[in-house]
Amino acid sequence: MKIPSLLALLGAAFFLTEFTQAETLDDANRAFAAGHYHDSTVGYQAVLTQNGYSASVLFDLGNSHYREGSYAQAILAYQRAQWLAPADADIAANLRLAQQQAGLAVIEPHWYEKIGRVVTASELAWIATGMWSAIAVMVLQADKLNQAVVTDKNAALLISPFPSAQMVFSPPQGETVAVEQAYDDFLLVKDSAGRTGWISKTQITPVIPVHSNG
Numbered sequence: 001m002k003i004p005s006l007l008a009l010l011g012a013a014f015f016l017t018e019f020t021q022a023e024t025l026d027d028a029n030r031a032f033a034a035g036h037y038h039d040s041t042v043g044y045q046a047v048l049t050q051n052g053y054s055a056s057v058l059f060d061l062g063n064s065h066y067r068e069g070s071y072a073q074a075i076l077a078y079q080r081a082q083w084l085a086p087a088d089a090d091i092a093a094n095l096r097l098a099q100q101q102a103g104l105a106v107i108e109p110h111w112y113e114k115i116g117r118v119v120t121a122s123e124l125a126w127i128a129t130g131m132w133s134a135i136a137v138m139v140l141q142a143d144k145l146n147q148a149v150v151t152d153k154n155a156a157l158l159i160s161p162f163p164s165a166q167m168v169f170s171p172p173q174g175e176t177v178a179v180e181q182a183y184d185d186f187l188l189v190k191d192s193a194g195r196t197g198w199i200s201k202t203q204i205t206p207v208i209p210v211h212s213n214g
Helices: 006-033 037-051 055-068 071-084 089-101 111-116 131-144
Strands: 147-150 167-169 176-183 186-190 196-200 204-206
Touching: 006 037, 006 055, 037 055, 055 071, 055 089, 071 089, 071 131, 071 147, 167 196, 176 196, 176 204
Parallel strands: none
Antiparallel strands: 147 176, 147 204, 176 186, 186 196
């Protein structure tokens, strides 16, 4: 019996993996087209788990969450897609729509966000006079590093980082907050209105996931 070479086995494994991933994405797209939004959400999440983040699949995931009525999760997916593709007008438009559906105030983009969406980062590399636009894209992307989305409908901002502390207010689900400080299991955050308070790490999800090396 002829034993297949290691190269042939690796090649077969590669094509099988590619086929499986493509099939998963196709299945998610078919489920979305058929109106089976829970199935499409699960499918897009599986693709992201297998392949890592991409703006296009995160955008699809956001659309699927939106159709399910999970606006906080849709906002999170759009925010992550926007970090990867800050110049994409469709992502920005759907993010605003999800925020409106969640009953949140839609904040006008900062000047650097508007500039950053005029051209893509790859285009900026070829524009000698595009220094300010390049800075705008970097600032927009850096902003996402300390942002998080409130994903718990029972979230509460406290006056201090202790479970028994007095509640300052309850932020709405889907609200994007800026993380300013950490203490044990709590984070000091600021909302779009400038209010601050301590919130449990379990009640918000970072736009850019933090991976531990430990």
